Each structure stands twice: as C-alpha cells, then as structure tokens.
Amino acid sequence: MRLLYIEDNEKLALNTSASLRKAGFVVDVVATAGDALHAAKSFDYDVFILDLGLPDRDGLDLLPQIKQSNPQTPVIICTARDALEDRIKGLNTGSDDYLIKPFAVTELIARINAVLRRPGGALGVTLTFGNVTFETTDRTLTIGGVASAFSKRELALLEIFLRRSERVITKDAIENALYSFDEAATPNAIEVLTHRVRKKLADQGATIEIHNLRGIGYVLHDCKKDGET
Amino acid sequence: MRLLYIEDNEKLALNTSASLRKAGFVVDVVATAGDALHAAKSFDYDVFILDLGLPDRDGLDLLPQIKQSNPQTPVIICTARDALEDRIKGLNTGSDDYLIKPFAVTELIARINAVLRRPGGALGVTLTFGNVTFETTDRTLTIGGVASAFSKRELALLEIFLRRSERVITKDAIENALYSFDEAATPNAIEVLTHRVRKKLADQGATIEIHNLRGIGYVLHDCKKDGET
DNA sequence: TTCGACTTGTAAGTGTCTTGTAAGTCTCGC
C-alpha cells in the first residue's frame, strides 16, 4: 500500500509519515501542489492524503486535478477546525473522507483502512493462488491451509505477486510498490527479498513459484496447475 | 469496553467519565456533534452515550447519523426531565435506552451493562478458548477450572484476545481498545502488559499462548489443540 | 486518614528478527 502524503508542515509530515510507515504503508511526502501532481502522475498510489493549507496553491484547487488523473484512488483531506466550508466543498469536489486537524495518527490510519475497505478498494479482499491464500484485511497468510509467518516486506512482495498472478511484473514496478522515494534500495535488495520469499514458499510446500524473466521481471506461477515440477 | 460520551457540560462530563473509567470502561468524551461523528468513524465503540442538548446541532439530529455508520452499536440518550417528547422520538430514531437527567452514575452504568447484555451485545457471553474461560457478565476468569485473579487491564487485554482468538490483532487495535485518546501510553505499555498476561497464563497452566507477529501484532493460540509444546 | 499492598505505566538494558549491503557464484544468451 503506497500513499502520497501532501503536507507542507515539515515537522507534522515527518512525524505522521513515520507512524504510517510503522503501520506498514509505503509513504511519499511532498510539500507543494506541483510536486504532488508530479508524483501522482509518476507512481501508482493507493490513497492520497491532502492537507488543504499548501503554500503554492489552494489545496481544493489541486483535488480535482488529482482526481482527474487518478479517478479511482481515494483522497483523504486534512483541514483545520475552522474551515468547515472547505470540508463541505471538499466532499463535493471528490474527496472520499476528511479529517480535522489536529488529528491522532491512529485516526488517520483508521480512515485510510476505511476508504480502502470500500467496494472496489484494495482491502477486504482475499487473494488466492494455488494453495496460498492472503487475507488483506488482517494481512494473514496461509499455505496449504496452515498459517504462515512472513515478515512485513516479504508479505508486501508476495502481495504484489498475488494481486497480479500470472502477469509479468517488472523490477521497476516492484521497486515502486515496495520503496518510497526516500528509501530507494540497491537493485539487489529486491533479488535478496525474492530469494527469501521463494525459500519460504518452497519450504512450506506452496504450489506457487516466482519465475524470473531475464531482463524483464518476474511472474507468479502455479506449478501444480500445469503439472510442472 | 470503549464508550463515546457525547456531552457538552464540561463539569458533568468530567465527573461522569471519571466514574465510568473507575468502573472499568475506556471513555472518550466529546462536546460537539461534529467531534462525535468524527470519533464514531475513527474508533470502534461498544456504546454511545448521547446528551441531547448539544451546542452545534440537535442531538436527535445526530442520532440517525451515528446509527447509520454504526448500526450495531447501542446508543443511550440522556435528556432533561421536561423533554419527554424527545425521549419518545429518540427511541423511534434508534436509541436503545434513555436516562433522565439528573441521573446517578450507578444508574448509567447499570443501563450500559443492560444494553450490552442484550442479544448480540458484548456482555452476557462466555468466552472460552483452550482451558481458559471468561465470563463477560461478572468478568470472572477461570483457567483449567480454577478461578484466577487478573487485574483490570490484564483482564481487558485478555478479553480482546479471547474475543478474537486465532485472529491477528494489531498493536494499534489493542491500543485503541485499551486506551482512550486522552491517555495514550507508550508502545511499551502494551508490551509490558502482554508480558504480565503471558506470565500469569503460563504460571497457572493455561493451554493458550499469545504469539507475536513481528511488526504486525499478536495472535492467541491454543497450544494443546495442535500438539505443540 | 494513614499505611501497605497492588496495579500500571515508564525507562533502560538485553536479546532476537528483519532487512539492506556487499561480494562472490551461477546461468543464460549472445
């Protein structure tokens, strides 16, 4: 789950984003409307979090622009208590929820999960492939019916594969989904990670395998289905 | 048990909430309809307590909105003696019980317990897992058939686990269930608490164990059932 | 009201798991 957090108050942005990362989200922080639009066009986000008091443009001005390029992606607006009118306007302009500043981070997390759980959202779905099942709501994994312990990153990687099983996923796409732009890792990191996931899958008797396409990326495959291996 | 207490009279709110906390409830107090809706969306409450004389909106206006987002959660209305009509309207609009001001806190507590005991409510249920049994009505715990003494917080934590045995519970969820938003504790508090509960469970021969999922949360497990340990 | 026992959160130290880096090996395709 990757979020774009549009907030110009540096201190607030730092604190909040740290908590969100702890909660398992990949978070990009931008401080201006320009950067926000740019990032929104460049990466796939699952949720936008928009603070309304931006320096270079009115936040509500930005909202329709974001919605235009990412019509499906939910937007959560943060606004000060006295800006009640803005809140109404925001909901009309296409935001999916709002939050009154100051807010507790747990509250923000609750809202994010809520919008993701809505019909068509990324949460509340059970991803199944081969004998592997991933419950997106509570992030639990079962292989052949037994619960399995994967670390946070390992789960995140496997989730990407399960969401696009049997479709080719480029290394770039994986990197974008797993790492925010502040924490870019060496290309090797993804290789090491896939190695760990492969090992765990194999050790625990999963019927699915991660195949490499040299120079292109990876594909998730069900080896039982077509009698391989 | 977490309550949202919607009351604009600060002094009354302070007194009542203190008594409710003493009685073992986690209590959030808000003074306006806006804050109430906001909190109701952000956290899981077991009961709402709604005072009808709010400054920014008619309390009865608020009731259906709360009921819409939390259809299962009971609502107890507090109203002045002369507002009899309101009481009738309240019950029609979806409140589960009402209380005439001024009221004794003991009465409020009795009403809360009463609505929680109704079919589908959180009380009146016996939670059993492994050789551990928790009687929600009188909050008594038995391990392997013998009564066991757990402190209030320890019981509250164990109750959360018993209510969702074998399902993953995030640290955030635990924090939300155990602490109201005024009394946020350090993350370590939950770790210390689980440590104490684990110790007591082990010392008293419980067959259940609290397992940690690093970076995610905890799960309650019955170690006898699947022949572990 | 005072005292002691118990509860509960904080702080600090320790241990363990996770995760990225680095470096070496392997393998595929030319």
Add this chain to the structure above:
DNA sequence: GCGAGACTTACAAGACACTTACAAGTCGAA
C-alpha cells in the same frame, strides 16, 4: 567463452520485542 543479469550467502545496523526494576497512583482496611 564472455558479460550482464540473477542467485546465494554472510554480515551488520537497526528495528522491534522482551524483561526487569522502579516509581507513581489507586484502593481498601485499620
């Protein structure tokens, strides 16, 4: 056979969880 890309292994830093000790707060009994 060569080189780029992928795989594997080992390691270290950091994050996270566990444990213990302590202090403040709470509660009940004398």
